[in-house]
Amino acid sequence: MKSQMNIMVKKFGGTSVGSVERILNVAKxxxxxxxxxxxxxxxxxxxxxxxxxxxxxxxxxxxxxRGPAYDMLVASGEQVSVALVSMAIExxxxxxxxxLAHQLGIFTDSMHSKARIQxxxxxxxxxxxxQGIIPVVAGFQGVDDADNITTLGRGGSDTxxxxxxxxxNARACEIFTDVPAVFTADPRLVPKAREIxxxxxxxxxxxxxxxxxxLHIRSVEIGAKHGVRIHVRSSFxxxxxxxxxxxxxxxxSAVVSSVTHESSTGVITVEPLPKGTEVLxxxxxxxxSKGIIVDIISQLEIESGQRLSFSVGTDDVVAATGLxxxxxxxxxxxxxxxxxxxxxxxxxxxxxxxxxxxxxxxTLAQNNVEIHLVTTSEIKVSAVIxxxxxxxxxxxxxxxxxxxx
Amino acid sequence: MKSQMNIMVKKFGGTSVGSVERILNVAKxxxxxxxxxxxxxxxxxxxxxxxxxxxxxxxxxxxxxRGPAYDMLVASGEQVSVALVSMAIExxxxxxxxxLAHQLGIFTDSMHSKARIQxxxxxxxxxxxxQGIIPVVAGFQGVDDADNITTLGRGGSDTxxxxxxxxxNARACEIFTDVPAVFTADPRLVPKAREIxxxxxxxxxxxxxxxxxxLHIRSVEIGAKHGVRIHVRSSFxxxxxxxxxxxxxxxxSAVVSSVTHESSTGVITVEPLPKGTEVLxxxxxxxxSKGIIVDIISQLEIESGQRLSFSVGTDDVVAATGLxxxxxxxxxxxxxxxxxxxxxxxxxxxxxxxxxxxxxxxTLAQNNVEIHLVTTSEIKVSAVIxxxxxxxxxxxxxxxxxxxx
Numbered sequence: 068m069k070s071q072m073n074i075m076v077k078k079f080g081g082t083s084v085g086s087v088e089r090i091l092n093v094a095k096x097x098x099x100x101x102x103x104x105x106x107x108x109x110x111x112x113x114x115x116x117x118x119x120x121x122x123x124x125x126x127x128x129x130x131x132x133r134g135p136a137y138d139m140l141v142a143s144g145e146q147v148s149v150a151l152v153s154m155a156i157e158x159x160x161x162x163x164x165x166x167l168a169h170q171l172g173i174f175t176d177s178m179h180s181k182a183r184i185q186x187x188x189x190x191x192x193x194x195x196x197x198q199g200i201i202p203v204v205a206g207f208q209g210v211d212d213a214d215n216i217t218t219l220g221r222g223g224s225d226t227x228x229x230x231x232x233x234x235x236n237a238r239a240c241e242i243f244t245d246v247p248a249v250f251t252a253d254p255r256l257v258p259k260a261r262e263i264x265x266x267x268x269x270x271x272x273x274x275x276x277x278x279x280x281x282l283h284i285r286s287v288e289i290g291a292k293h294g295v296r297i298h299v300r301s302s303f304x305x306x307x308x309x310x311x312x313x314x315x316x317x318x319x320s321a322v323v324s325s326v327t328h329e330s331s332t333g334v335i336t337v338e339p340l341p342k343g344t345e346v347l348x349x350x351x352x353x354x355x356s357k358g359i360i361v362d363i364i365s366q367l368e369i370e371s372g373q374r375l376s377f378s379v380g381t382d383d384v385v386a387a388t389g390l391x392x393x394x395x396x397x398x399x400x401x402x403x404x405x406x407x408x409x410x411x412x413x414x415x416x417x418x419x420x421x422x423x424x425x426x427x428x429x430t431l432a433q434n435n436v437e438i439h440l441v442t443t444s445e446i447k448v449s450a451v452i453x454x455x456x457x458x459x460x461x462x463x464x465x466x467x468x469x470x471x472x
Numbered sequence: 473m474k475s476q477m478n479i480m481v482k483k484f485g486g487t488s489v490g491s492v493e494r495i496l497n498v499a500k501x502x503x504x505x506x507x508x509x510x511x512x513x514x515x516x517x518x519x520x521x522x523x524x525x526x527x528x529x530x531x532x533x534x535x536x537x538r539g540p541a542y543d544m545l546v547a548s549g550e551q552v553s554v555a556l557v558s559m560a561i562e563x564x565x566x567x568x569x570x571x572l573a574h575q576l577g578i579f580t581d582s583m584h585s586k587a588r589i590q591x592x593x594x595x596x597x598x599x600x601x602x603q604g605i606i607p608v609v610a611g612f613q614g615v616d617d618a619d620n621i622t623t624l625g626r627g628g629s630d631t632x633x634x635x636x637x638x639x640x641n642a643r644a645c646e647i648f649t650d651v652p653a654v655f656t657a658d659p660r661l662v663p664k665a666r667e668i669x670x671x672x673x674x675x676x677x678x679x680x681x682x683x684x685x686x687l688h689i690r691s692v693e694i695g696a697k698h699g700v701r702i703h704v705r706s707s708f709x710x711x712x713x714x715x716x717x718x719x720x721x722x723x724x725s726a727v728v729s730s731v732t733h734e735s736s737t738g739v740i741t742v743e744p745l746p747k748g749t750e751v752l753x754x755x756x757x758x759x760x761s762k763g764i765i766v767d768i769i770s771q772l773e774i775e776s777g778q779r780l781s782f783s784v785g786t787d788d789v790v791a792a793t794g795l796x797x798x799x800x801x802x803x804x805x806x807x808x809x810x811x812x813x814x815x816x817x818x819x820x821x822x823x824x825x826x827x828x829x830x831x832x833x834x835t836l837a838q839n840n841v842e843i844h845l846v847t848t849s850e851i852k853v854s855a856v857i858x859x860x861x862x863x864x865x866x867x868x869x870x871x872x873x874x875x876x877x
Contacts, residue, residue: 090533127492128559135569147548151529154530154541157537
């Protein structure tokens, strides 16, 4: 029944609904799809700039406040765009119904500003579709058991869209955005970067974790878990972009499918720490309790104990250093790097191709790029390097792994 | 129980929450009242300018659209101010809970953009008050049976506040606004205008109907029906303003309590119309069906049939004239006046004082103000006059009826 409906969830981001003209364009695209036999379900973000404006207002009234009132505040942006897109569809002669999270039934836990979706009612959407009505749903927001508005965190509209697609067993979830596809690297950094036609969920998750901003990582995780095929494409062009699909569906996997980077990260090195894992456990527990996310960790036994290096967000370097000093006093020497970047390669093909890490290191070595910290997984290799060398590193890796063409 | 709680509903208008500084001021005032033993329930409008911005966006997407999407759009303004006022109260150390209409349970009919309140749940508010929490409620909005957001029409936050006060059996409803009180006339027109300490509901209803913008007429009607005492006062000063109360409570009633005006109205005169009331019934039914509100009507038998004059809003003069022409063809002569004003006197004391109308006419005659159209009720006299004479007419009536001091 549901699959006969040919449901396509279409998520439009902030720039795609950033003006009256673009909102009318979203309405037209949705109606065109309906004419072609699709049953579109539209999910929208706030108009670009709106969420920033609301966050700034909130921060002026009560800095760093998080809770029901704050989520009510920032969720109002999606309320505006949902209403306007619905009106635009009606303006163009279609039928639309606007839904806020509480009206549809997008239930989440009560972790304000980073809530997780628990359940989505699909009954109203299915009724609308049967009547030729296009449901227009507010992304980013949910409702908890106490009827409070919750929000899913920045970029959460992607997550809303994929979760709705999963609940509806939709044919796919299309993410309309201001870039035409996912690229093999950031074209601003690597001019030879190319569009990737197909990616596996695993690769996309790694890329999102490693700094690619195209998709919100939670959305890809939900897509992977429920097998929702995600299509990242431009809201300003009609051609296809990048399909994110289960691994089996990918074309013959490239060994490396992309070079990803994060321009700004920080590294803290401490030595000598007392020996033993307990010491590390205590430190990382303390960092986590302050909300400091640790990315790469490298540990080495040395004569006088152990040497530890780890990377954190640039903004957290001072707090993390303070915490280390608090725990270990003046017995240790601490050095920090704030002006460093992270460059990574990602690809499911790595699993079956030995020597990828070796090639990664030798490429960087040939280009005189020193590595401060390294981490690897089954499908990625990451290194922290000096920021001025990031462009050279990314371009040479892109060439070395055959991504230039 | 409820009255022991000493509940005061406090409504803050758009200018009172128009900036971060003013929002913090609203929070402070509410907390100060709590310290003095009151149980405040705060009702807020959208930040000044916000509703206009949203209406303009909506009109660009789909001009004149009215329905669930439009009401969802414009209701987002109150969502922002409710959230910010709640955050501000918490910032200053108090406890607050933000409520949108659907969260509290402000149920209305489904007449979008002019919905009427049918029922308000007070349970959550009463629970909050018992726990020392200040409920902060979105004015202007409601929710219908189908869980759609509705709105009450411009100025509807006054109505929300008085209806909430009625449901809670509150001690009073305070309307905080950008003027310190209701005046005997508009001070911009009549420099000798004074603040009115007490007014009856009936007088305030007439004044609102005759052009006073201080209170939304529906709110006064609800106040009158449920005996909710309304206190209009400045949100920037602490002194008292105007109390609107049941008639018995008024001080010895002034014969005339105020001079009210509308700068801009239109008059249409048609003759000769065929004799008979049926002709008039048909015409006014047709005008009503086009949404044209007719204010004053004057009819006179003449030799060739009847002569009819009636006043409508300036914007409706062209449409109304067209309709008259459509109904009566070229057999009648139609004359219109677009540059005219209406001046009125209001006072419950008129009931027991004959000669008020005579004094009204003679005052205008002495000042050479010609009257185009007149209407009277038990507690008011209104006349349509040339706009350039409005100031002189209002000032001379203000003096003649002893309002200068």
